[in-house]
Amino acid sequence: xxxxxxxxxxxxxxxxxxxxxxxxxxxLNDNPLISEATRKKIKKVAGEMxxxxxxxxxxFRTKRTYNIGVIVPLINRHFFSSVISGIEDIAxxxxxxxxxxxxxxxxxxxxKIAKTMFNNRVDGVIVSIGMExxxxxxxxxxxxxxxxxVFFDRVVDEIDAHKIVVDDFGGxxxxxxxxxxxxxxRIAHIGGxxxxxxxxxxxxxxxxxxxxxxxxxxxxxxxxxxxxxxDGVAAxxxxxxxxxxxxxxxxxxxxxxxxxxxxxxxxGIKIPDDILVMGFSNEPFSxxxxxxxxxxxxxxxxxxxxxAELLIHQITSNDTKVxxxxxxxxxxxxxxxxxxxxKTD
Amino acid sequence: xxxxxxxxxxxxxxxxxxxxxxxxxxxLNDNPLISEATRKKIKKVAGEMxxxxxxxxxxFRTKRTYNIGVIVPLINRHFFSSVISGIEDIAxxxxxxxxxxxxxxxxxxxxKIAKTMFNNRVDGVIVSIGMExxxxxxxxxxxxxxxxxVFFDRVVDEIDAHKIVVDDFGGxxxxxxxxxxxxxxRIAHIGGxxxxxxxxxxxxxxxxxxxxxxxxxxxxxxxxxxxxxxDGVAAxxxxxxxxxxxxxxxxxxxxxxxxxxxxxxxxGIKIPDDILVMGFSNEPFSxxxxxxxxxxxxxxxxxxxxxAELLIHQITSNDTKVxxxxxxxxxxxxxxxxxxxxKTD
DNA sequence: TTCGAAAATGCAATCGATTGCATAATTTTA
DNA sequence: TAAAATTATGCAATCGATTGCATTTTCGAA
Numbered sequence: 001x002x003x004x005x006x007x008x009x010x011x012x013x014x015x016x017x018x019x020x021x022x023x024x025x026x027x028l029n030d031n032p033l034i035s036e037a038t039r040k041k042i043k044k045v046a047g048e049m050x051x052x053x054x055x056x057x058x059x060f061r062t063k064r065t066y067n068i069g070v071i072v073p074l075i076n077r078h079f080f081s082s083v084i085s086g087i088e089d090i091a092x093x094x095x096x097x098x099x100x101x102x103x104x105x106x107x108x109x110x111x112k113i114a115k116t117m118f119n120n121r122v123d124g125v126i127v128s129i130g131m132e133x134x135x136x137x138x139x140x141x142x143x144x145x146x147x148x149x150v151f152f153d154r155v156v157d158e159i160d161a162h163k164i165v166v167d168d169f170g171g172x173x174x175x176x177x178x179x180x181x182x183x184x185x186r187i188a189h190i191g192g193x194x195x196x197x198x199x200x201x202x203x204x205x206x207x208x209x210x211x212x213x214x215x216x217x218x219x220x221x222x223x224x225x226x227x228x229x230x231d232g233v234a235a236x237x238x239x240x241x242x243x244x245x246x247x248x249x250x251x252x253x254x255x256x257x258x259x260x261x262x263x264x265x266x267x268g269i270k271i272p273d274d275i276l277v278m279g280f281s282n283e284p285f286s287x288x289x290x291x292x293x294x295x296x297x298x299x300x301x302x303x304x305x306x307x308a309e310l311l312i313h314q315i316t317s318n319d320t321k322v323x324x325x326x327x328x329x330x331x332x333x334x335x336x337x338x339x340x341x342x343k344t345d
Numbered sequence: 346x347x348x349x350x351x352x353x354x355x356x357x358x359x360x361x362x363x364x365x366x367x368x369x370x371x372x373l374n375d376n377p378l379i380s381e382a383t384r385k386k387i388k389k390v391a392g393e394m395x396x397x398x399x400x401x402x403x404x405f406r407t408k409r410t411y412n413i414g415v416i417v418p419l420i421n422r423h424f425f426s427s428v429i430s431g432i433e434d435i436a437x438x439x440x441x442x443x444x445x446x447x448x449x450x451x452x453x454x455x456x457k458i459a460k461t462m463f464n465n466r467v468d469g470v471i472v473s474i475g476m477e478x479x480x481x482x483x484x485x486x487x488x489x490x491x492x493x494x495v496f497f498d499r500v501v502d503e504i505d506a507h508k509i510v511v512d513d514f515g516g517x518x519x520x521x522x523x524x525x526x527x528x529x530x531r532i533a534h535i536g537g538x539x540x541x542x543x544x545x546x547x548x549x550x551x552x553x554x555x556x557x558x559x560x561x562x563x564x565x566x567x568x569x570x571x572x573x574x575x576d577g578v579a580a581x582x583x584x585x586x587x588x589x590x591x592x593x594x595x596x597x598x599x600x601x602x603x604x605x606x607x608x609x610x611x612x613g614i615k616i617p618d619d620i621l622v623m624g625f626s627n628e629p630f631s632x633x634x635x636x637x638x639x640x641x642x643x644x645x646x647x648x649x650x651x652x653a654e655l656l657i658h659q660i661t662s663n664d665t666k667v668x669x670x671x672x673x674x675x676x677x678x679x680x681x682x683x684x685x686x687x688k689t690d
Numbered sequence: 691t692t693c694g695a696a697a698a699t700g701c702a703a704t705c706g707a708t709t710g711c712a713t714a715a716t717t718t719t720a
Numbered sequence: 721t722a723a724a725a726t727t728a729t730g731c732a733a734t735c736g737a738t739t740g741c742a743t744t745t746t747c748g749a750a
Contacts, residue, residue, distance in 0.1 A: 398736095
């Protein structure tokens, strides 16, 4: 029925007004070279003719897409979706579009995504790498072609770029210190894969606080796994098997903390009376469990905003040599029920 | 230092091999017109010369961007990020890129986003409208230019398109029936803004079940608000003020259910012993509260997948007349502690 | 060996906007 | 009022890949 709706172009407008396409182009872009009068006239006609700019043609010509690529492990997780939300917030207000892909913590997929974004000529990329990612050639593509790249949270040391990280060390340090202040002496730590810096830092923050307090940490009290739901249970089981005496557990994320708490309850162990538990990340659920879980708040939305700001700044400025910075975002300790020793002493 | 890194084009490859650019183009696209031998040779050289296809030029020429636009109220919410995750999953595997924007339930922003995507020549759009959206011209742009459009969850009746919705009526009906089976007779309902169909359907499902059970529903037991955190408390307070006798509450989302439960507990009312409570949506936290909250599970990820499948199918097929369908996704009743009457009778 | 069909490759226009460099129109200055 | 300076507009090439329509090459059949 309806034919293929020929699109109006600047040439159609030009012809209609008996002027040149260049003038139309400039007028529509508010180029000051064009007089107020013609500009108005052109815009009016453009509207009437149902003109819609062909962003593709423009991008093709100018080599600027105003598109930012975002690669995250999983969209559907509170921290990441908060960051994305922050990125989108800034990007949108600066006239950028945001394309998002999730790697599912799969290295092959991450590689493919990077290549696709690279070919799609994104103006810049914001990345948080997957668990499996140990080689970085697919990411080096971007700096090699001078395409701005910003990392957040799960960053890559081997690549020079702006980085937004959470103060994992400090957060973990304060968590541990808090546990110690509550009287804990034999504290276990359930951490994530240490090839990811964030978990390494959390471990180090933990160790530092222990050391400062003059407490020694048995190797067997430190367990690393992938911090999924079951891993909390598995870790606790391991500790119990070895008959470890512990009075507190610092889990590197809330998911593990929760699953540990549930399992410990099943074993008849009371939280926080018998064992103090803390998590990390402030997942929405951590506030409403029983007991509510003490944790560390990471400013996801803000991190996204910062990442986008740095990226866009780098895209916009044409400085060849950028002074790369690593922004360490402050964390906030949220003391809730799971780590507050009831007055029993 | 490093000059502007001239990009390799198919012409460079062609010149190098003393063949035509058309052949190179066809070879790289695996066009069967090209012989196996030349194809291989070309691909090899392309690799060596560091060629990267200019997707922009191709899109410009072919008028196909392989980009899907997604408009949601808020990225950072479990249901929506699940849907997005599902969309991305399918889209990626079909070679599409996904661009996401959030309207923040703001009508102006939603309009601007739609225009931008329109100008960016997305191949199709997936939309869940904002709370304020009552006029739809910005969305009609797409069907007018034959750009496929799929709605999910918060759909628009006025526009003919594929729609993916949750069986809100059925879900609410079964919630209510379950409460009745547990012995409840005086059931209150805390619902959302009725201008959104989803809440209207939930209310109707509730009423239907009540009616079928021969129970009458007092007007004063039905309260509508915006279902935020405080609204649960406010609603309960209202019910208490009027001294309503109730034995169950059906809240149209989990947030309200939780806040209601917390407040009721403060008042010394036991859940579920004194009053049964149910929510809707299966927010991640609902499973881990005390008591855990009975609710209705919406298959977000699956909905995203379905939406993407329908959209891509519509993009791919060139049927002019599409048989638009409305997919009603089944819900799952999750009976947890908050609605399970302890054997006290 | 020759011819016709099939297979492979090349030509050249095209998509729509941008922009450096003219050129034309207008205003200011002397 | 003419020349100079300023302001507006136009010309035409360009970005890189695609594709309809030749044209050439290859190959099998007669």
